[in-house]
Amino acid sequence: MRWGNILSIEFNALADAAGGLALRVSLFITCYNDTLFPETGKSVVKVLERLGHTVEFPAGQTCCGQMHYNTGYQAEAMPLVQRFVDQFRDAEAVVVPSSSCVTMMKDHYPKMAEEIGDAKLMADVDALLPRVFEFSEFLTRRLGLEDVGAYYPHRVTYHASCHGLRNLGLGDGPQRLLRAVRGIELVDLEGLEQCCGFGGTFAVKNADVSSAMLAEKTTAVLNTGAEVCTACDNSCLMHIQGGLHRQRAGVKTVHLAEILAGEETVRR
Amino acid sequence: MSGVALDPKTAAAFPIAARTALGDTQMRKNVRHATEVIQAKRARVVAEMPDWQQLREAGKQIRQHTMEHLDYYLQEFEANCTRAGGVVHWARDAEEARRIVVELVKASGSDEVIKIKSMTTEEIQLNAALERAGVHAYETDLAELIIQLGEDQPSHIVVPALHKNRQQIREIFKRRMNLPELGETPQDLADAARMFLREKFLRVKTGVSGANFLIAETGGVCIVESEGNGRMCLTLPETLITIAGIDKVVPRFEDLEVLLQLLPRSATGERMNPYNSIWTGVREGDGPQTFHVVLMDNARTEILADKDGRNTLNCIRCGACLNVCPVYRQTGGQAYGSVYAGPIGAILTPQLQEMHHAESLPFASSLCGACYEVCPVKINIPEVLIHLRGKVVQQKTAGVSGLFDVEAVAMKAMGMIFKSERRFRAAQRLGRMSETPLVRKDGQGVGWISWLPGMLGGWTQVRDLQEMPKETFRDWWEKRGKHGK
Numbered sequence: 001m002r003w004g005n006i007l008s009i010e011f012n013a014l015a016d017a018a019g020g021l022a023l024r025v026s027l028f029i030t031c032y033n034d035t036l037f038p039e040t041g042k043s044v045v046k047v048l049e050r051l052g053h054t055v056e057f058p059a060g061q062t063c064c065g066q067m068h069y070n071t072g073y074q075a076e077a078m079p080l081v082q083r084f085v086d087q088f089r090d091a092e093a094v095v096v097p098s099s100s101c102v103t104m105m106k107d108h109y110p111k112m113a114e115e116i117g118d119a120k121l122m123a124d125v126d127a128l129l130p131r132v133f134e135f136s137e138f139l140t141r142r143l144g145l146e147d148v149g150a151y152y153p154h155r156v157t158y159h160a161s162c163h164g165l166r167n168l169g170l171g172d173g174p175q176r177l178l179r180a181v182r183g184i185e186l187v188d189l190e191g192l193e194q195c196c197g198f199g200g201t202f203a204v205k206n207a208d209v210s211s212a213m214l215a216e217k218t219t220a221v222l223n224t225g226a227e228v229c230t231a232c233d234n235s236c237l238m239h240i241q242g243g244l245h246r247q248r249a250g251v252k253t254v255h256l257a258e259i260l261a262g263e264e265t266v267r268r
Numbered sequence: 269m270s271g272v273a274l275d276p277k278t279a280a281a282f283p284i285a286a287r288t289a290l291g292d293t294q295m296r297k298n299v300r301h302a303t304e305v306i307q308a309k310r311a312r313v314v315a316e317m318p319d320w321q322q323l324r325e326a327g328k329q330i331r332q333h334t335m336e337h338l339d340y341y342l343q344e345f346e347a348n349c350t351r352a353g354g355v356v357h358w359a360r361d362a363e364e365a366r367r368i369v370v371e372l373v374k375a376s377g378s379d380e381v382i383k384i385k386s387m388t389t390e391e392i393q394l395n396a397a398l399e400r401a402g403v404h405a406y407e408t409d410l411a412e413l414i415i416q417l418g419e420d421q422p423s424h425i426v427v428p429a430l431h432k433n434r435q436q437i438r439e440i441f442k443r444r445m446n447l448p449e450l451g452e453t454p455q456d457l458a459d460a461a462r463m464f465l466r467e468k469f470l471r472v473k474t475g476v477s478g479a480n481f482l483i484a485e486t487g488g489v490c491i492v493e494s495e496g497n498g499r500m501c502l503t504l505p506e507t508l509i510t511i512a513g514i515d516k517v518v519p520r521f522e523d524l525e526v527l528l529q530l531l532p533r534s535a536t537g538e539r540m541n542p543y544n545s546i547w548t549g550v551r552e553g554d555g556p557q558t559f560h561v562v563l564m565d566n567a568r569t570e571i572l573a574d575k576d577g578r579n580t581l582n583c584i585r586c587g588a589c590l591n592v593c594p595v596y597r598q599t600g601g602q603a604y605g606s607v608y609a610g611p612i613g614a615i616l617t618p619q620l621q622e623m624h625h626a627e628s629l630p631f632a633s634s635l636c637g638a639c640y641e642v643c644p645v646k647i648n649i650p651e652v653l654i655h656l657r658g659k660v661v662q663q664k665t666a667g668v669s670g671l672f673d674v675e676a677v678a679m680k681a682m683g684m685i686f687k688s689e690r691r692f693r694a695a696q697r698l699g700r701m702s703e704t705p706l707v708r709k710d711g712q713g714v715g716w717i718s719w720l721p722g723m724l725g726g727w728t729q730v731r732d733l734q735e736m737p738k739e740t741f742r743d744w745w746e747k748r749g750k751h752g753k
Contacts, residue, residue: 072654
């Protein structure tokens, strides 16, 4: 099924490239990016507009329900499925700068709609989900791009968040986007497939274990000698940044979108 | 290490047990090293299989089909095993299983048994029950022997002594086998164990085993192992007593073609187990002349009744999920307070306790999904973890006490907030205001929080949190719309 999807997506990408189609992209910013990481959202807008697409922001959007769902408060997450569908029903493409939120939708919304027992909602979810993309996935698979015209003259290492890596199967898509950035020096992170230990409420419920996992991750980041650690999820980055800042390590974390939004300042 | 049996009914909650485990640096080093070695071996032998994903799917289908028709296949197994000369017993729970086994051992006329490594007997704490009845059990699996002599507890379902290194094992053998001059090479240790065990193999007349698979079609029982000590226990005693969970049945002999490819590669990174034993009933002049099988439920039918939890029973106990789990990697197995540790333990243990104990285990995961990726029968462990979290929350929030649970109240409030954009914006503003007293500016003028109250304090024990930006994305977007792009 996944291959079928990928093939049809690649085909769409080819068709778009051939026709030079500008897409109407609806941005689902996600609750925590909206509140804590607005720069990521601004960067997504900047990249998409630079590529010639139109960005819309449905104002009634709030949260995908992941925190509630994954912590055991499934009942509280249920109404958010309907809300998401209502907000994005007519979208040509929905772009989300968070692979864990996209995972929440793709892995759980169909089942949740089924549990609610609402046939209309089930149909709506099924119709909408194929148009939902994690940001890097939208660029590489839907648009078929690697070079988005970015400039970022820094030594960078990439952290593959678990949900992007395993649930969405992003593969090396994010790294391909990064490699095409001018000026960047991309260094591999050891233990790429290893979780950083965030896991939502896991980080507070099992703070000690989460800390031990984080210690391994920050050590790996520091070993790269990178000045910037990037990822497709600000949740992992907030965790890694929290540890690095406590150590006064002098390494910052930056969402992939912010790197891809980077531009060379115009020479005088 | 603890000599107290791992019992979910009395074990500390995972976060507390984990804190203790994290302080044991030697154990953590041993676990990291051992799991890395096994993972690398597994990765090598899995990569050489072009049809690995199809095999996983086939394994899943076999197990799922079996569980859907478990009553049928169990009766088929009983009929065929009985026909071949075995005696089948049914045990509703651990208590009944222990009683049956103790009685059978007594009836065999022996006050000693030799044992093959078996997680099911660990699950029901059989050795202690035998001891109480005046029967001494000798563990013959090398790792189980180390655990038994060290008065320790298993920390892994396949390699139970993986938390011990060679020097620690040597110390245990020196002390318990009375071998002051014992060398330190693997050969020295294996020789010592061999000498110690061989005498038991030749003397003890009753054997106790678990089972990897029960074959319904033939009434046969299958055990795979690496040392040959299991083979000794299966062939030398006069009486053999096998105890197995009812989930261990497979329909056909032919199903082993799939499962015996998946299991050894996933478990120990071997293409095939060195010893694959399959026996059917009894045969005159060859092996044990009395053969009993105890089929134990012990909450398995309860698990089977839950459509979102029942995949747990598909497990073939390979331990691959433990080896790959980043949580297990840090804590080792004993922190799980159950003989079933790691991701599979986190879903199996609370269900075996019918959700009355071990409620902290479903939360002992960051939901990274590495377990699901390696599972040879494709158990979606993260999904089951989430399902069980829902059950725990339901129990917790039922009744009046739920009204005073801080987490539940906060979660319900957040649920209300996300239902309305207006409320969400108000909450964003409120969050910015209430964090202000905690924020300290750094040299760059960026605010950081290094202390948070209550439950959230777990975050700030080793992490800082950057202050909330002055403007949310949606505020920026609105402003931008007003002023044109």
